[in-house]
Amino acid sequence: MHIRGVVVDVPESKTVTTSYGESELLEVTVRPDRGAGEATTVTLWEDWTETAEYLEPGMELAVYDATEREYQGETQYTTGKETMVVVEPDFLVDVTDIRSWVQCPRLYYLNKLDGADVSEPLVKGTIVHEVFGDLLRGADLEAAVDRRVEESGLDLGLLGADAGSMRETVKQHASAIEGWLQQGRLTDADNWRSEQLLVSERYGLKGRADAVRRGAPVELKTGKNTRRDPRFHDKVQAGCYALLLGEQADEGDGSVTHSPDTGTLLYTKNAAVDDDEESGDLSPAKEFSISTGFLQFILRARNHLAAVEATGDVPTGYEADAKCEYCFEQDTCMAVSGRLDQESKAGQVGTPLPEDERAYFERFYRAIEEERRAVHREYAKLWEQSPNERADDDRALVDLEPTGRRQLDDGRWELRARGTGAVSKIRTGDVVLASDGDPIGGGAELARVERLGSADNDEIVVTTDEPVDLRRLDVYPSELSADRLLTSLHDALLLQPPEWKAPLFERRGPTFDRPDETFVDNNEAQNEAVRTAVGAEDFALVHGPPGTGKTYTLARIVAELLDRDQRVLVSAFTNRAVDNALEALEDEGITDIVRYGTESGVREDMQAYRLDQSGEPDDCAGELQDASVVAATTASCGSRALKTQAFDVAVVDEAGQLTEPGTLAAIARADRFVLVGDHQQLPPVVQAESSETQSALGSANGGQLRADLQESLFERLIETYPRAGVLLDRQYRMSQRIQAFASAEFYDGQLRPATAEVAGQSLADLDGVAVDSLPARLRDAVSFIDPGGTQVGNTNPEEAETVTDLVSTYLDAGVDPADIGVIAPFRAHVAEIRKKLTDGVTVDTVDRFQGSSKQVIVVSFVTTGALDGPIFEDYRRINVALTRAKKALVLVGDADSLSQDDRYRRMVEWAE
Numbered sequence: 043m044h045i046r047g048v049v050v051d052v053p054e055s056k057t058v059t060t061s062y063g064e065s066e067l068l069e070v071t072v073r074p075d076r077g078a079g080e081a082t083t084v085t086l087w088e089d090w091t092e093t094a095e096y097l098e099p100g101m102e103l104a105v106y107d108a109t110e111r112e113y114q115g116e117t118q119y120t121t122g123k124e125t126m127v128v129v130e131p132d133f134l135v136d137v138t139d140i141r142s143w144v145q146c147p148r149l150y151y152l153n154k155l156d157g158a159d160v161s162e163p164l165v166k167g168t169i170v171h172e173v174f175g176d177l178l179r180g181a182d183l184e185a186a187v188d189r190r191v192e193e194s195g196l197d198l199g200l201l202g203a204d205a206g207s208m209r210e211t212v213k214q215h216a217s218a219i220e221g222w223l224q225q226g227r228l229t230d231a232d233n234w235r236s237e238q239l240l241v242s243e244r245y246g247l248k249g250r251a252d253a254v255r256r257g258a259p260v261e262l263k264t265g266k267n268t269r270r271d272p273r274f275h276d277k278v279q280a281g282c283y284a285l286l287l288g289e290q291a292d293e294g295d296g297s298v299t300h301s302p303d304t305g306t307l308l309y310t311k312n313a314a315v316d317d318d319e320e321s322g323d324l325s326p327a328k329e330f331s332i333s334t335g336f337l338q339f340i341l342r343a344r345n346h347l348a349a350v351e352a353t354g355d356v357p358t359g360y361e362a363d364a365k366c367e368y369c370f371e372q373d374t375c376m377a378v379s380g381r382l383d384q385e386s387k388a389g390q391v392g393t394p395l396p397e398d399e400r401a402y403f404e405r406f407y408r409a410i411e412e413e414r415r416a417v418h419r420e421y422a423k424l425w426e427q428s429p430n431e432r433a434d435d436d437r438a439l440v441d442l443e444p445t446g447r448r449q450l451d452d453g454r455w456e457l458r459a460r461g462t463g464a465v466s467k468i469r470t471g472d473v474v475l476a477s478d479g480d481p482i483g484g485g486a487e488l489a490r491v492e493r494l495g496s497a498d499n500d501e502i503v504v505t506t507d508e509p510v511d512l513r514r515l516d517v518y519p520s521e522l523s524a525d526r527l528l529t530s531l532h533d534a535l536l537l538q539p540p541e542w543k544a545p546l547f548e549r550r551g552p553t554f555d556r557p558d559e560t561f562v563d564n565n566e567a568q569n570e571a572v573r574t575a576v577g578a579e580d581f582a583l584v585h586g587p588p589g590t591g592k593t594y595t596l597a598r599i600v601a602e603l604l605d606r607d608q609r610v611l612v613s614a615f616t617n618r619a620v621d622n623a624l625e626a627l628e629d630e631g632i633t634d635i636v637r638y639g640t641e642s643g644v645r646e647d648m649q650a651y652r653l654d655q656s657g658e659p660d661d662c663a664g665e666l667q668d669a670s671v672v673a674a675t676t677a678s679c680g681s682r683a684l685k686t687q688a689f690d691v692a693v694v695d696e697a698g699q700l701t702e703p704g705t706l707a708a709i710a711r712a713d714r715f716v717l718v719g720d721h722q723q724l725p726p727v728v729q730a731e732s733s734e735t736q737s738a739l740g741s742a743n744g745g746q747l748r749a750d751l752q753e754s755l756f757e758r759l760i761e762t763y764p765r766a767g768v769l770l771d772r773q774y775r776m777s778q779r780i781q782a783f784a785s786a787e788f789y790d791g792q793l794r795p796a797t798a799e800v801a802g803q804s805l806a807d808l809d810g811v812a813v814d815s816l817p818a819r820l821r822d823a824v825s826f827i828d829p830g831g832t833q834v835g836n837t838n839p840e841e842a843e844t845v846t847d848l849v850s851t852y853l854d855a856g857v858d859p860a861d862i863g864v865i866a867p868f869r870a871h872v873a874e875i876r877k878k879l880t881d882g883v884t885v886d887t888v889d890r891f892q893g894s895s896k897q898v899i900v901v902s903f904v905t906t907g908a909l910d911g912p913i914f915e916d917y918r919r920i921n922v923a924l925t926r927a928k929k930a931l932v933l934v935g936d937a938d939s940l941s942q943d944d945r946y947r948r949m950v951e952w953a954e
């Protein structure tokens with residue numbers, strides 16, 4: 043019997059005398075159905091009473107395989123021998139986190155804060171793991187080692203390590219693996235598979251097992267262990283995978299008995315130990331048996347961790363029996379607790395940060411953790427939503443039909459399937475979950491999207507480690523971004539000197555020493571922006587409304603900084619924005635650039651600048667270290683490699699779209715910074731939803747946490763220090779008529795066309811366009827059309843029809859398809875319009891249109907009735923939608939609905 047509910051009451055545990063002697067018990071009251079059901083009692087016995095130390099009302103509790111009994115008319119539950127108790131099952135704890143938690147809860151916390159630096163053991167460990175996977179897939183040892191060491195060129199170079207000796211070391215480790223594999227164990231019956239991604243709905247766990255043999259976990263460790271038994275925390279890790287594998291093997295009775303009862307640890311360094319010098323058990327493989335009691339112990343550790351995360355408490359180290367004197371993180375631990383004034387078993391050193399900085403740290407720490415919870419909720423949707431609901435939510439491509447597969451030279455697999463033409467959030471280059479239709483219970487693999495179906499070729503191609511029947515692709519919720527944000531917060535607050543932080547914490551204003559030079563001679567505001575940026579001793583802010591030459595100004599700034607021998611980091615939230623900035627740098631004649639990013643992330647014409655991370659270590663590292671301009675997304679700025687780099691100035695584009703910690707990722711790498719952006723356009727994307735969907739405990743200030751992330755650092759600084767900002771007030775994009783509304787509503791009437799040509803442009807200026815052939819209402823630069831349709835779900839068929847007719851009218855008049863763009867609020871509506879249109883016309887949501895422009899833009903509002911679509915959530919979306927057109931803008935929507943809101947009423951009046 044299983045029960046799950048919200049905890050209402052947690053009394054003290056008590057001791058009772060039973061026929062077996064004295065026992066401890068804890069009677070917890072829970073309400074099933076997420077708190078809506080009748081209160082009932084769950085009695086936890088013996089070791090499970092430990093739960094009382096961290097369980098709090100409001101948390102969720104799930105109890106599997108409990109005994110059910112009737113007591114005075116009430117159904118009660120008690121734990122039995124095989125019962126598993128889970129606290130906060132929706133919080134998906136990572137297996138490696140449980141491993142460090144068991145070593146020391148504070149180690150877990152510190153790992154979260156400062157991420158992993160490039161270090162020899164880490165790089166070696168990664169390579170050996172990759173080679174292990176290769177060997178399991180049947181690769182040749184020498185070839186696999188050579189290839190994997192080559193691929194780690196950059197990391198090795200940054201360490202100053204030599205490829206030859208790394209190859210030798212890895213070969214020793216790999217021979218241990220191969221030797222073990224060859225001991226007659228690699229038979230078909232072994233049923234091996236490498237790297238398996240496992241997610242548990244039942245236990246709130248996730249992780250990637252190094253390998254699975256006959257359904258049991260095999261973990262690889264690159265250290266040595268000359269004892270007969272595996273290390274305790276290594277067993278814990280393998281035990282976690284046993285729990286996960288048990289759930290996968292289970293056909294639905296929810297019992298822990300399906301978990302494998304053995305695990306194997308492979309200590310590959312044992313093979314390199316000289317047996318003349320060391321005694322003990324030098325065999326690399328150590329098997330151990332996994333009892334139900336051990337799995338229950340693991341789950342209690344997991345529960346403790348999840349509970350601490352739910353309350354937002356910081357671990358002290360006292361939660362487990364950590365021994366600080368042997369810990370290699372002791373110094374870091376004491377320094378962090380000293381600076382943040384945290385309780386720590388190891389003690390504190392140093393002076394605490396000023397109170398406001400500590401408060402800031404805590405506020406954003408919590409906000410980032412709330413983002414992590416939002417990622418966990420995305421995972422939960424993998425099992426809570428049906429395939430069609432996932433597809434409707436744009437989070438999955440379903441009903442794919444497998445068309446073929448082949449093994450690639452490196453042992454990985456290429457899988458192909460025919461798509462249905464549906465659209466989703468999935469893009470080429472993304473890492474997704476490929477499955478046979480059931481990403482949790484069925485066969486699933488992490489896959490990389492190589493090609494997505496298009497109008498003329500609907501074949502989808504992905505690559506994976508192991509083959510799977512390709513019937514469904516799901517967006518893979520990744521915690522990487524939350525991890526990177528925490529690291530940025532740590533790096534900026536704990537590693538930067540007080541002077542650097544002073545203006546950020548409003549202890550003093552930023553200072554400037556503006557050069558008395560002219561940098562741009564035809565645009566006063568741009569010139570002022572370059573002077574301010576070049577003369578900034580702390581930071582400068584360039585506020586650029588649509589089309590005002592933000593990117594051009596950014597490039598001028600970088601050029602002048604380079605002239606002053608400054609090393610510059612160029613960054614932005616998206617790869618697209620980074621590549622746009624690079625294009626502008628090229629126009630300024632700057633080519634000494636290193637673009638840091640993945641092959642699929644970087645635009646085709648910028649590949650030449652891309653840093654090849656594989657190759658001779660010194661060459662790879664030298665290329666990065668010698669570059670005077672390094673360009674990367676803000677997420678990559680927190681990567682291991684870029685964390686080793688220091689810059690004079692960080693220049694960040696589209697800074698209005700970055701959360702505060704997201705901006706810190708780039709600026710923490712530099713002495714000074716320049717933010718370029720527009721806080722009247724799209725705000726940062728925050729995943730955490732409004733308070734009602736947040737965890738019971740986090741919800742009290744959930745809305746505030748979301749608001750903290752939604753205000754960009756750019757916006758906060760420009761409001762605090764208006765004089766550090768320069769408004770670019772002349773725009774080079776829109777005709778006078780088109781820009782009027784945005785200027786009045788969003789820029790205080792300050793926006794002006796840069797030249798008379800810009801102001802007076804019209805469709806007649808385009809070659810081959812016969813304006814006379816357009817109907818009268820489309821001859822004006824701005825028009826409004828009410829098609830009189832009705833919204834059905836997330837689309838409006840009549841409106842879609844009107845939009846396609848409009849596009850045809852422009853095409854018939856001679857407008858090039860590439861010059862036309864259609865903006866719609868919902869992906870379903872976008873898909874509906876795309877189906878009807880010829881290729882070449884861009885149809886997309888507002889968010890994807892930010893930063894681009896077209897000669898003709900049609901905006902379709904879809905809504906009839908209440909104004910509750912995403913486009914109406916924030917006026918800034920409308921600002922973006924209305925400022926993409928250069929020569930003609932057509933608004934299509936229901937005038938009555940739009941007029942419910944004053945601002946949209948003014949918009950309709952302006953357009954009509």
Ligand SMILES: Nc1ncnc2c1ncn2[C@@H]1O[C@H](COP(=O)(O)OP(=O)(O)OP(=O)(O)O)[C@@H](O)[C@H]1O
Pocket residue numbers: 562564565568586587588589590591592593594595774775892893894895
């Ligand atoms: N000082 C200038 N003199 C001449 N042309 C300019 C100047 N500044 C910008 N431009 C031109 O104006 C156009 C818009 O510039 P840019 O792409 O830099 O704008 P943006 O503000 O980055 O646009 P968005 O709002 O889309 O981000 C470009 O074609 C650019 O070459």
